[in-house]
Structure formats: structure tokens, C-alpha cells
Amino acid sequence: MTDTTLSPNGPRTLLRSLWRDxxxxxxxxxxxxxxxxxxxxxxxxxxxxxxxxxxxxxxYLLLSIGIAAGAGATGADNLVARAFTGAPLLMIGLGALAGGLSPFCSCGVIPLIAALLAMGVPLSAVMAFWLASPIMDPSMFVLTTGVLDLEFAIAKTFAAIGLGLVGGFVVHLLAQGGGLSNPLREGVGNGGCGGARVRAPKPVVWRFWTEPERRATFAKTAISTTLFLAKWLLLAFTLESLMLAWIPAETVTAALGGEGLLPIATATLVGVPAYLNGYAALPLVGGLIEQGMAPGAGMAFLVAGGVTSIPAAMAVWALARPPVFALYIALSLTGAFAAGLLFQLWSLA
Structure with missing residues (x-):
């Protein structure tokens, strides 16, 4: 084995590895x-x-970790595969519901989408799941409740499912006219951990502690989830402290406060490049709301950022043909704006 520290590129390789990990x-x-x-x-x-x-x-963090680890150990994420059977309209509804409620691992979403489309599942049902999935899951619901409040968590769940439903029906209507055929890019297959769940779904074992392998999966998932959430939340809370200290409340109120449409539209567009991570975004939005951000603008930011953040958009671009990608972005932004507007009206009622 070659010692990379002795080669000219050794230190550079080591630094890249440290930064990546x-x-x-x-x-x-x-x-x-x-x-x-x-x-x-x-x-x-x-x-x-x-x-x-x-x-x-x-x-809330511990409960969230337990949900994520339990989903992996029991195989509950295999239940997602059962949502994509039946009539097209039924599949849209089940796809949106599965996307908004399922504890599906982030690494499996893109392969899952590829597998579903390669197997001939209608794009309308897949789009419903695709739009709803990044916005909410049980772990996210728990943390949203803890960082923001229960009302915000419930509203965000409805926003996820609603966006999935609307997006799925829009794609269904467009497909009726013969458009959006062959949505995958050339060479994209149906591999990956997510695809395997669809091709050969395994039974769910709720009493996972009776099997050593599943207990090991629970422990491994719990540790990885703890490290993932802790590092992102620490970064988010650190940034929130600086935001509260350095950004005048009047500035936030002027840009994102008030009851008009402009703050919601601004938050929708800002959510795309500014979104860090679903969990990290929660404290930031909480801090902005304390500074005067309108609740509807906060909702728009979280929904738009979750679906169209730069990493998520890059993954969609790599997978889908340009017309499908453009439709995905358009549905995400309009849906985020609508969710923010409805939540703002609800908050004022």
C-alpha cells in the first residue's frame, strides 16, 4: 500500500479527504x-x-433519531414500494402521502425514482412522491415541532402532501396530451438501494430487536443519524446566533416581514441558494421569525429550499430530461409560494 503522505500530492489528498468527510x-x-x-x-x-x-x-432530537433508526431496523421504508400500485389517480394520492410521511433514507430517493420510472410507473405518481419527499418525514416533523412549533410542523406536512398531490395531477394532465414521455436521461438505470426496495420489497419486521442483524442496523443508523443531525444543528445554531447578533431586526422585517405577497415571493426565491439542509434550516427560520420574518415567508423558504436546493436540483438534473427538470422546478416554486401564502392567511385568521 502506498503511503499518500510521502507522495507530492499526499498532503493535498489528505486535506481533500478531511474536508469531504x-x-x-x-x-x-x-x-x-x-x-x-x-x-x-x-x-x-x-x-x-x-x-x-x-x-x-x-x-426532540432523541425521538427523531429513534424514528430514523427504527425505520431502518424494521424495514418500514419498504412500505413505500406499496404506494405505487393501482389506478393512476390512486397512485398519485398514495405517492404524495408516502413522500410526506415516509422515513425514507436520503441516499435512496434518487435511485428509487430511477427504479420507479424505469419500471414504467407513471411519472405523475413518481412526481407526487418526488415533490413531497424532501419536505417532511417523521424525524423532520419531530424536530420542526421542537425548534418551531407543532402548528408549523402540521402545516409543513400538509404543504408536502399538497404539493405532491398538485404536482402529480398537473403531470397527469400534461401526460394525457402525450407529453413528458421517456422522462429519464439516456443511460440512467434502476439501481441503488432505493431501487432494490421497489423491485423486491422485503417484509417489515416490527420486533427488530429479536434479530442480531436488525439490532446492529438500529445501532449503526442511530449513531450515523446522531452525528449527522448534531453537526448540522450545531452549525445552524452557530449561524443563528450570528444572525441574531449582526442582522438588525428592521432589515429582516423590511425584506421578509409584513402581510403582502412580496415577502413570500422573496423567501421562495431566496430558499433555493440559501438552503443548507432540512434540519439546519429550522433554527435559521426560527431566528428570522424572531427578527420579524412573516410566518408565510418562513414556510415558503422551507418548502422551496427543501425541494429546489442546489444539491437536490443537481441530483434531479442528472437523472431527468430537461423538460421534466424544468417542470419539477416550476412546480416546486409555485407550490412553495402557494404554501407560504396559505400559511400566512391561516396565521392571520
Whole structure:
């Protein structure tokens, strides 16, 4: 085996590897280090704020981890495959419901979509699942309740399912006219962990603790989920502390506050490039709402960011043909704006 540290490219390779595997933690550490050098008081305050916020959300975090680990150990995510059987309109409804409620692993969503389309499942049903899936799942519901509130979590769940339903029906109507045939790019297959669940779904074993392999899966998933959520939430809470300290409330209120359509439209568009991660976005939106952001704008930001964030959009672009990609983006943005508007009207009622 070659020792990469002895080669000219060794240090560079090592740095790339460290950044790839620990970029979120390194980013948080870098922010705190820079603060310690240039603004020590803010460094202490940011560290205190992040720690206290993480402690406050700990009960919801533990429940969220348990849900994710239990889904992997029991095989509950195999239930998603059962949503894509039956009449087209029924499949749209079940696809939207599965997308909004299923604890499906993020690594499996794109292969799952490829598998469904390659197997001939109508694009309308797949689009319903595709649009709803990134917005909400049981773990996200629990954390949204803890970081924001229960009303916001319920509204976001309805937004996810509603966006899936509307998107699925729109695609169904377009497909009736002969459009959107052959949605996958050339060479995209139906492989991957998500595709396997559809091709050969396995039974769900709720008493997972009786099998050593499933207990091991539970432990592995719990550890990986804990590390994933902790590092993203620490970064988010650190950024939230800086946002609360450095961004005047009047600025947020002027740009994203109020009762008109402009704040919601602005949040919808800003959500695309500014969205970090579904879990990390929650504290940021909570901080913005404290600063004067309209609730409807917060909802629009979360929905638009979840579906059309740059990483998610890149994955869709790699998988689908340009017309399908364009439709996906258009449905996401209009749906996010509508969700924000409806939530704003509900908040004012």
C-alpha cells in the first residue's frame, strides 16, 4: 500500500479527504475560531447559544433519531414500494402521502425514482412522491415541532402532501396530451438501494430487536443519524446566533416581514441558494421569525429550499430530461409560494 503522505500530492489528498468527510464540523470550528480571534465575546456567546439550543432540542432530537433508526431496523421504508400500485389517480394520492410521511433514507430517493420510472410507473405518481419527499418525514416533523412549533410542523406536512398531490395531477394532465414521455436521461438505470426496495420489497419486521442483524442496523443508523443531525444543528445554531447578533431586526422585517405577497415571493426565491439542509434550516427560520420574518415567508423558504436546493436540483438534473427538470422546478416554486401564502392567511385568521 502506498503511503499518500510521502507522495507530492499526499498532503493535498489528505486535506481533500478531511474536508469531504468533516466539512460541516470544520466549518463550525472555523467560524468559532475566527470569532475567537476577532470578536472573543461573540465567540463565547455563539458557543453558549449553540450549546443551549442543542440541549433544548435534545428530547426532540432523541425521538427523531429513534424514528430514523427504527425505520431502518424494521424495514418500514419498504412500505413505500406499496404506494405505487393501482389506478393512476390512486397512485398519485398514495405517492404524495408516502413522500410526506415516509422515513425514507436520503441516499435512496434518487435511485428509487430511477427504479420507479424505469419500471414504467407513471411519472405523475413518481412526481407526487418526488415533490413531497424532501419536505417532511417523521424525524423532520419531530424536530420542526421542537425548534418551531407543532402548528408549523402540521402545516409543513400538509404543504408536502399538497404539493405532491398538485404536482402529480398537473403531470397527469400534461401526460394525457402525450407529453413528458421517456422522462429519464439516456443511460440512467434502476439501481441503488432505493431501487432494490421497489423491485423486491422485503417484509417489515416490527420486533427488530429479536434479530442480531436488525439490532446492529438500529445501532449503526442511530449513531450515523446522531452525528449527522448534531453537526448540522450545531452549525445552524452557530449561524443563528450570528444572525441574531449582526442582522438588525428592521432589515429582516423590511425584506421578509409584513402581510403582502412580496415577502413570500422573496423567501421562495431566496430558499433555493440559501438552503443548507432540512434540519439546519429550522433554527435559521426560527431566528428570522424572531427578527420579524412573516410566518408565510418562513414556510415558503422551507418548502422551496427543501425541494429546489442546489444539491437536490443537481441530483434531479442528472437523472431527468430537461423538460421534466424544468417542470419539477416550476412546480416546486409555485407550490412553495402557494404554501407560504396559505400559511400566512391561516396565521392571520
Amino acid at each position: 468533516h466539512r460541516v464540523c470544520l466549518t463550525t470550528a472555523t467560524i468559532l475560531l475566527l470569532l475567537a480571534v476577532f470578536d472573543p465575546l461573540q465567540a463565547v456567546e455563539s458557543a453558549r447559544f449553540a450549546g443551549a439550543s442543542l440541549l433544548h432540542t435534545a428530547p
